[in-house]
Amino acid sequence: MKNLVVIGGGFAGFWSAMSAVRQARFLRKDSALKIMMISLDEYLSIRPRFYENKFKDMRVPLKKYLDPLGIVLHVAKVERIDHKKRNIFMVRSNGQEEVLSFDGLILAAGSQLNRPPLPGFEHAFNVDTFRESVQLEDHLKELSASRFLSASSRTFVVVGASFTGLEVITGLPERLRSFDLPDIHYDFILTDRSFSIAPEYSSEGRGIISRQIGKEGIQFFAGEEVDSISPEHIRFKSGKCIETRTIIWCGGLKANPLTSMFPIDRDCQGRLKVDQFLRIDGQKTIFAAGDVAQACVDDEGHTSVMSCQHAIPQGKFAGNNAVNALFDCDLIPYSQPRYVTCLDLGSEQALLTSGWGRFPKMTGISAKELKIEIMSKWIIPEKDVEETVKMSVPVILHNEG
Ligand SMILES: Cc1cc2nc3c(=O)[nH]c(=O)nc-3n(C[C@H](O)[C@H](O)[C@H](O)COP(=O)(O)OP(=O)(O)OC[C@H]3O[C@@H](n4cnc5c(N)ncnc54)[C@H](O)[C@@H]3O)c2cc1C
Known part of the structure; x- marks a missing residue:
């Protein structure tokens, strides 16, 4: 044996x-x-x-x-x-x-x-594991219970303007809408030490992403390296400081x-x-x-x-x-x-790219529908165990051009 x-x-x-x-x-x-x-x-x-x-x-x-x-x-x-x-x-x-x-x-x-040795890093939230996602959810529920009373509780900062950070920040408005507090105005801020949003994308791809970010009212602070974090603020090496109760770290894996x-x-x-x-x-x-x-x-x-x-x-x-x-x-x-990527960009918007240059192939609602299909079907095993075993044959997928 x-x-x-x-x-x-x-x-x-x-x-x-x-x-x-x-x-x-x-x-x-x-x-x-x-x-x-x-x-x-x-x-x-x-x-x-x-x-x-x-x-x-x-x-x-x-x-x-x-x-x-x-x-x-x-x-x-x-x-x-x-x-x-x-x-x-x-x-x-x-x-x-x-x-x-x-x-x-x-x-x-x-x-x-990636968990950098930053002062106060433990006060940042993330969505890396189930346990940590529960912590973020509990925190959002706590803020909603007090109707996001302070300006810092209405301000959300996501660190990292690549794939995960973009999905997290563009998903936040919908997440907050689920608390059914329509009169509250939130501030969404995306930061990165890089000067470009989604630098791994083609310039056409970055253009689509930037426009969508703007449409959702998300501000992008480029070239900002984090210096320290506390339960009430995030401070950058430039001296900039944002009062916020919610910092979500998306600084890579x-x-x-x-x-x-x-x-x-x-x-x-x-x-x-x-x-x-x-x-x-x-x-x-x-x-x-x-x-x-x-x-x-x-x-x-x-x-x-x-x-x-x-x-x-x-x-x-x-x-x-x-x-x-x-x-x-x-x-x-x-x-x-x-090689393809499908980036969720919030309500009714996603971006499908093809090839290593990440050139846009599809945007808008059809890309969003594809994203939903990928996430709810393609990456989830079949319900039937034997069907799942059958699906495990190694197959080489070629570019469709
Ligand atoms: C927020 C987020 C968004 C993402 N979005 C996308 C996306 O849109 N599209 C995409 O393709 N990818 C995405 N990814 C990346 C994707 O989730 C990972 O690439 C994928 O999970 C890798 O699969 P894996 O099996 O290698 O590792 P994992 O899924 O990380 O699984 C690792 C396994 O190892 C186990 N393990 C770890 N350490 C030990 C240990 N010491 N002893 C025993 N067991 C251990 C864990 O319990 C787990 O079961 C995202 C990731 C994150 C965090």
């Missing part, structure tokens, strides 16, 4: 496990393989939707899928990986330490919010620190550089997928981006390849030349 361990129950880990089951069945090795998953909790968290009003429904119970497929879920935190001795050291929530040995491993432990367990090159986001089969360099049966992996996606030198778009297919390839590696079958090279 061989042990395959998947660390992480997010998009990459979930699809790794589904794909491993499917491929083991295909090779008729299912009775010779034990698949285990270790994750911090019992849910596949739909993180991209944690900024929404109804984020509390955005967790898929893992056991619904894992139990019928015979995959054992260990709810625990992995503290250390000894890749030479093939041991994983984990701690359960009751403090109990355990060691799990493996023949094959898929590291899919995802990413975490970095790979899970478990990536440091492997003595190989990591990129500036802390991701492990993987080979074309998603193997961690030099390891025959150890793979990385999702936000922990920097994988080459095409022949032009583009590398994966921390996104569901890359985490889901990488999971499918990693699960497939891990099983093949354990049973001495050929591995399938991962590639994903097609």
